Amino acid sequence: MSGRVLVLGGTGEARRLAAALVERGVDVLSSLAGRVADPVLPAGGVRVGGFGGADGLADWLATHRPRAVVDATHPFAARITANAAAAARRQGVPLLRLQRPGWTPGPADRWTYVDSLADAAAAVRDAGTVFLTTGRQGVGAFAALPGRVLVRSVDPPDEPLPAGAVLLLARGPFTVEEEVALLREHGVDVVVTKDSGGHMTEAKLVAARRLGLPVVLVRRPPLPPGVDVVATVEEAVEWLNALRRDGAGTEDGPSWNR
Known part of the structure; x- marks a missing residue:
């Protein structure tokens, strides 16, 4: 065709x-x-x-x-x-x-930009609970993280997961209220995502802002x-x-x- x-x-x-x-x-x-x-x-x-x-x-x-x-x-x-x-x-x-x-940070945002998934993993190595929303590809870059890692993707990743991983299979979009509840339920200390841009996946950033949580964003x-x-x-x-x-x-x- x-x-x-x-x-x-x-x-x-x-x-x-x-x-x-x-x-x-x-x-x-x-x-x-x-x-x-x-x-x-x-x-x-x-x-x-x-x-x-x-x-x-x-x-x-x-x-x-x-x-x-x-x-x-x-x-x-x-x-x-x-x-x-x-x-x-x-x-x-x-x-x-x-x-x-891409997304633009506001005055209340605590964002750190990095150039790669490997750099993102290094940036959160000593964090407590990490919320990883970078998609199923590239999850292996975080496999060595020693702490608790909440991994969300649409389909199960093929790459190795961190030892302390909690896998959430879900398809967005998610509301800000849903993201706030998720971050609180799992005691998330830092959010890791890609600078994908758009409104469909930005609720997690708004939720992190409301809770005063830092965010690590991978540059495009x-x-x-x-x-x-x-x-x-x-x-x-x-x-x-x-x-x-x-x-x-x-x-x-x-x-x-x-």
């Missing part, structure tokens, strides 16, 4: 973009990595599974020739983003990166050079509109504005 627009998805923004394009009559194919057992499916066509790196994606683009690719993957999906940039450049396919802004990886970047679904639709107006792609496709 091919799509007039290929959306590399798995995020809320990707689902909202697919819905907006389908509503406008655009042929959309969303590609999901398949790392979540029961993903929320977007509107339009869907494929599940990787392409086989930059080379595999380049081959797919050469065969299916989508009008454009929108990389709307997670801000920390650095490998997929790099592969998309390399493959699109090789095949001459227009590429857009749709990435929500840098984006590939030369890639167009927008922060909202509306901007992504306008980018596609401009692509259409500029005459890129085939002439027989539907209008983005339909």
Whole structure:
């Protein structure tokens, strides 16, 4: 199955973009990595599974020739983003990166930024109870933590867990009240998360602020050079509109504005 627009998805923004394009009559194919057992499916066509790196994606683009690719993957999906940039450049396919802004600390926030999961583990090594919300991938970086670690993810991690781990399998979004109750119930002393941005997962940060708890945030990886970047679904639709107006792609496709 091919799509007039290929959306590399798995995020809320990707689902909202697919819905907006389908509503406008655009042929959309969303590609999901398949790392979540029961993903929320977007509107339009869907494929599940990787392409086989930059080379595999380049081959797919050469065969299916989508009008454009929108990389709307997670801000920390650095490998997929790099592969998309390399493959699109090789095949001459227009590429857009749709990435929500990161979080901004307020006056009452006690945030510490680090560059990697390993640095985050080092920063909380001597903490009491750690609330780890960095997702199932990379949990192994915290395996040597000596204290109690509350690990929350949608699916069970494949990597080793800390000896004092308590695994919570849950899918958000969560309310601030729910997060406050969770932090209090487990006596959390520090929250560790990635700077994912967005409203769907920020409740834990608000809860930490209310309770005066410190937060360790892992900085985002840098984006590939030369890639167009927008922060909202509306901007992504306008980018596609401009692509259409500029005459890129085939002439027989539907209008983005339909």
